[in-house]
Amino acid sequence: MKYAASAALAALLCLWSSSLLAADLLVEAESFTDHGGWKLDTQFIGEMGSPYLLAHGLGKPVAEAKTEVTFPAKGRYRVFVRTKDWVARWNAEGQPGKFQLAIDGEPLEETFGTKSADWFWHDGGVVDIENETVTLSLKDLTGFDGRCDAIYFTNDTTATPPSGGSQLAKWRKDQLGIVEDIxxxxxxxxxxxxxxxxxxxxxxxxxxxxxxxxxxxxxxxxxxxxxxxxxxxxxxxxxxxxxxxxxxxxxxxxxxxxxxxxxxxxxxxxxxxxxxxxxxxxxxxxxxxxxxxxxxxxxxxxxxxxxxxxxxxxxxxxxxxxxxxxxxxxxxxxxxxxxxxDKGRMGMSNMWRWDEADQATTFPETPWALDLTMKDFPYPRDHHGQWFWESGFDKDPIGGAEAIRDWNLRAVYGAFNAMKNRDGASKHKNAELTWLAYVGGPRExxxxxxxxxxxxxxxxxxxxxxxxxxxxxWSIDLHYPKKEFADKFPENPFISIAVHDQRVDRAYxxxxxxxxxxxxxxxxxxxxxxxxxxxxxxxxxxxxxxxxxxxxxxxxxxxxxxxxxxxxxxxxxxxxxxxxxxxxQLPGQARRETVDAEIEMPKNVQPISPYGPPTGLDPNKMAGMVIDDRQAEKSGQWSEGTGLKGYVGHGYLYSGQKGATVRFPIKVKKAGNYEVRYAYLPHENRSAQVNVTLVIETSKESTIVNMKEQPPIEGGFVSLGTFTIKPGEDSYVEVVSSGNGNVHADAVQLIPMDGK
The missing domain is CATH 3.50.50.60 (FAD/NAD(P)-binding domain)
Structure with missing residues (x-):
């Protein structure tokens, strides 16, 4: 009985002694002093609990991330790295996110990023720490988005860190010595x-x-x-x-x-x-x-x-x-x-770009990416993979965001693999992948x-x-999977189509x-x-x-x-x-120091219009007075256009309907002599005989304009003559379509001829 008690006491003392000697070190990857070529990814903190470092090298291993750490004591430690095999959730062939952890330049035997579809503590084995201060390095092996969240050393070789949730969050704080230092x-x-x-x-x-x-x-x-x-x-x-x-x-x-x-x-x-x-x-x-x-x-x-x-x-x-x-x-x-x-929700885009190198380039085979040939995706026009590289329709946009982003990465890498190593290889010998967004662009x-x-x-x-x-x-622009590219991957299409309801007033x-x-x-x-x-x-x-x-x-x-x-x-x-x-109604530059202070207005206030800043010639910067087509009175069918450049304001009007009328009202502040000009842009479908009429009170003057020909005055104007105009008179310029070709109506300009 005394022997049993002594044995129990010895075991207790041993446990107590080992707990006193327990030494742990948790290193968060984001705390590395030198991230090298690794990117700090903060998109999925709510999903997986932490920021992490991402080796986003577009198929080329990125520069090492490094930091110096001090251990609580020398000795033997078991090392864990929190990471994942990011394509394992799809049972994809290969492990594209492989990397090594090195201590003072010496890599561990274990290769990380090779196991588990979920974030977990990858056991790296036991290491002997001979110097209390060492340099840790993350050595990327592929350039294909390996990821490291944290590194944990413990001299309790039987210990395993918590896997996730609130237990992991509390454990992190305890290990890092974070108290309520808020x-x-x-x-x-x-x-x-x-x-x-x-x-x-x-x-x-x-x-x-x-x-x-x-x-x-x-x-x-x-x-x-x-x-x-x-x-x-x-x-x-x-x-x-x-x-x-x-x-x-x-x-x-x-x-x-x-x-x-x-x-x-x-x-x-x-x-x-x-x-x-x-x-x-x-x-x-x-x-x-x-x-x-x-x-x-x-x-x-x-x-x-x-x-x-x-x-x-x-x-x-x-x-x-x-x-x-x-x-x-x-x-x-x-x-x-x-x-x-729930259904019909838009997804997330990760756009990309490729360029032409001066000589032939290579790109690693990507058996873990989507299995694509050139017919499986739209050709990247202008060297851009644009907004329609989108997936995650109806997937969880918050809890499943990392999977949506990673699927997009697999789609892009699979497409570029087709361009470089499959049926697009002969055409893209010099093609080089130069940018791929690792930060997703979610829509909804x-x-x-x-x-x-x-x-x-x-x-x-x-x-x-x-x-x-x-x-x-903007039009009511909703995105859906594009059918011709969705059949091969119906569980998660990666190319979208935009369906527009154009009935939105895009001008006002x-x-x-x-x-x-x-x-x-x-x-x-x-x-x-x-x-x-x-x-x-x-x-x-x-x-x-x-x-x-x-x-x-x-x-x-x-x-x-x-x-x-x-x-x-x-x-x-x-x-x-x-x-x-x-x-x-205040200018954007208006300001006040406090909410009850006087508002200070900017010195230079831009002119405003309910139709926004001009996209053509600015009427406010033109000589004299300009009456734009937006101020004109219309009857009949008139279309707005911006295709012919050199217009005044925001665009122009045109009509081929017989009897369609446009009237530009003229109101002057001072009586005087004014040259009245009419603006149009020529085109082969315009009418060669357009009757432009100036009305001043009861008098009328008509001018025949050939709108197939270039206007004679710079800025796209033709002169209707010089006239005396007084305030309060009922004056206007009017054009009526004969139906024989399109009539163009852009603006009327009044140039004062009295030197004022």
């Missing part, structure tokens, strides 16, 4: 979560109206889908409609890319960041992922985010919050009402519910809302109501971007970049009214809309 930021008037076009618009607009703003972005650059990482060019027309000043802020940073995807330089990441940092009322927090919040009395009291590089946690306190995440993530955390389309997920849910019928019928404000000019724009921009049930939550309160169909027109950015501009101005009157977003509409109306 830095509190604020309080702010507005906390914006999401640094795409909508978030930038909200932050800049609110700051210029005197609000103190925090802008939180989980990537290292601003712009979201409109950044160099994703390269979706900025679509949607701005500065038009009822409030043509809306969009002037967006115009300050919107890209001018000629194609999508364009070049890195065209998207101006540095320009966007500089514009935001120049605003004294904005605190910018790049590389911060918001993943929690606190509620108080039914409202959001604060949002918590952590630095994706250091894990430092920050709590952002504020009066109002704007969900510009695209996914409605903050709204969902706050219990906001939302909708999500959650839509938060506001006091108005905008529908397709509202837009097409031009239903008038008293708070209509943001002009939506349909004004989206303000009540779509705040939550119905969370009193201090705004939203801007593709998570606003619309139906799936209506999302098809409001989801493009510049339109989303203008939503942010409206939200920012509304926040200033909320702060000034201590009211809710709903009360801005119900009680203070007259004041909001005034703010929406």
């Amino acid at each position: 830095k509190t930021e604020g309080p702010y008037d507005l906390v914006v979560i999401g640094g795409g076009y909508s978030g930038m618009g909200a932050a800049l607009s609110a700051a210029r109206m005197g609000c103190k703003v925090a802008l939180i972005q989980d990537r290292p650059v601003l712009g979201g889908n409109g950044s160099s990482e994703v390269r979706v060019w900025a679509m949607g027309l701005i500065r038009r409609g009822k409030y043509p000043r809306i969009g002037e802020i967006i115009d300050e940073f919107a890209d001018k890319a000629k194609k999508s995807p364009g070049t890195y330089e065209e998207f101006g990441d540095d320009k966007k960041e500089a514009l935001v940092r120049a605003e004294p009322n904005i605190d910018l927090f790049l590389n911060h992922h918001a993943n929690d919040l606190e509620m108080k009395d039914g409202e959001i009291a604060s949002v918590t985010a952590f630095d994706t590089r250091t894990s430092q946690v920050r709590k952002f306190e504020g009066s109002f919050f704007c969900d510009a995440t695209g996914h409605g993530s903050i709204g969902a955390l706050a219990g906001a009402l939302y909708d999500q389309t 997920s959650r839509r938060l519910i506001g006091d108005v849910i905008l529908t397709q019928e509202d837009i097409v019928a031009k239903r008038e809302f008293p708070d209509g404000c943001v002009p939506s000019t 724009g349909y004004p989206v109501p303000y009540r779509c921009f705040y939550s119905k049930n969370v009193p201090n939550l705004f939203m801007a971007g593709r998570c606003i309160s619309v139906t799936h169909e209506a999302l098809g027109t409001v989801r493009v970049m510049k339109t989303c950015g203008m939503m942010g501009e409206v939200v920012g101005k509304a926040v200033s009214i909320c702060k000034l009157h201590d009211c809710s977003p709903r009360e801005v509409y119900e009680e203070h809309w007259a004041e909001m109306d005034t703010l929406l």
Whole structure:
């Protein structure tokens, strides 16, 4: 009995002794001091629990990631690497994401990225640590998107780290020694979560109206889908409609890319960041992922985010919050009402580009990619894999986002393999894959519910809302799998087709109501971007970049009214809309230091038009007075055109219908002699004998114009003569179509001949 007690005591002492000597070291991959060629991927934190490093080398191994670490003690350690075989979920042949872990330059025998379809702790065996301070290196072996989340060393050779969920999150904190060292930021008037076009618009607009703003972005650059990482060019027309000043802020940073995807330089990441940092009322927090919040009395009291590089946690306190995440993530955390389309939902794009090298190039065989030949995908026109490289239709856009992105990668690699190693090889000897977005461009997920849910019928019928404000000019553009490319992979097609409802007013724009921009049930939550309160169909027109950015501009101005009157977003509409109306008419550069300070107007205010900035000759910069076709009175059937260049304003009118009439009203402020000119653009289908009539009170003068010939006056004008015109007279220029060829109507110009 004494022997048994002694043995038990010895075992207990041994266990106690080993626990005292237990030594662990957890190294998060994002904390590496030198990422080398590895990319920091933060897209899927909500799905897999952490940022991670991605070896995105387009088939060429990337430079090593390195960091120096200090062990708690020398000795023998078991090493684990949290990783996955990213194609294993499809039982694909091969392991494209292979990499090694090296200690002081010596790689471990185990190769990582070769096991498990799910994130797991890959056992790397036992290592002897002879120096307390060592250099760890991640050695990419393929260039095909190997991934490393974390590295764990333990001298308890029987230990296994937790696999996932809240248990893993707590364990991480314990291992890293993270206590509740939460830095509190604020309080702010507005906390914006999401640094795409909508978030930038909200932050800049609110700051210029005197609000103190925090802008939180989980990537290292601003712009979201409109950044160099994703390269979706900025679509949607701005500065038009009822409030043509809306969009002037967006115009300050919107890209001018000629194609999508364009070049890195065209998207101006540095320009966007500089514009935001120049605003004294904005605190910018790049590389911060918001993943929690606190509620108080039914409202959001604060949002918590952590630095994706250091894990430092920050709590952002504020009066109002704007969900510009695209996914409605903050709204969902706050219990906001939302909708999500189950069937027919749009997917995610990962665009790509290839170029021609000076000599022949090679590309590794990709047996793990989609099995494609040249007939299985659209030929990449202009060396671009464009927006229609899209998959994930009806897949989980949030919990399944990494799988959607990875399927897109497999599709692109399979396509380029066909170009280089299969039936496209003879044509593409010099082809080189130069860019592939590893950050996905999602189109649709959650839509938060506001006091108005905008529908397709509202837009097409031009239903008038008293708070209509943001002009939506994009057609109702919904994406579906393209059948001819869907048959081979029916479980997840990767090429889409856009189906357009063209009944949207693309010139003036349909004004989206303000009540779509705040939550119905969370009193201090705004939203801007593709998570606003619309139906799936209506999302098809409001989801493009510049339109989303203008939503942010409206939200920012509304926040200033909320702060000034201590009211809710709903009360801005119900009680203070007259004041909001005034703010929406301000130039984008107007500003005030605080919400109750006097507004300072910019020195140079751009002229405005309900149809936006001119796309042709600017009437405001032309001599004399110009009456554009937009100001003309029409009867009969007239079409708008922009195909013939050199027009005045936004386009021109043409008609071949007999009796169709257009009349340009003339109203002068001073009596005098004016040369009256008529603008048209020649074309072979125009009429050779067009009767252009000038009416001044009761007198008429007619001129026959041959519209097949080039106009004689620079700028596309023909002179109708010089006439004395007085204020208050009923004067106009009128053209009536004879039906014998098209009549062209662009503008009328009055040149004062009295030297004034």
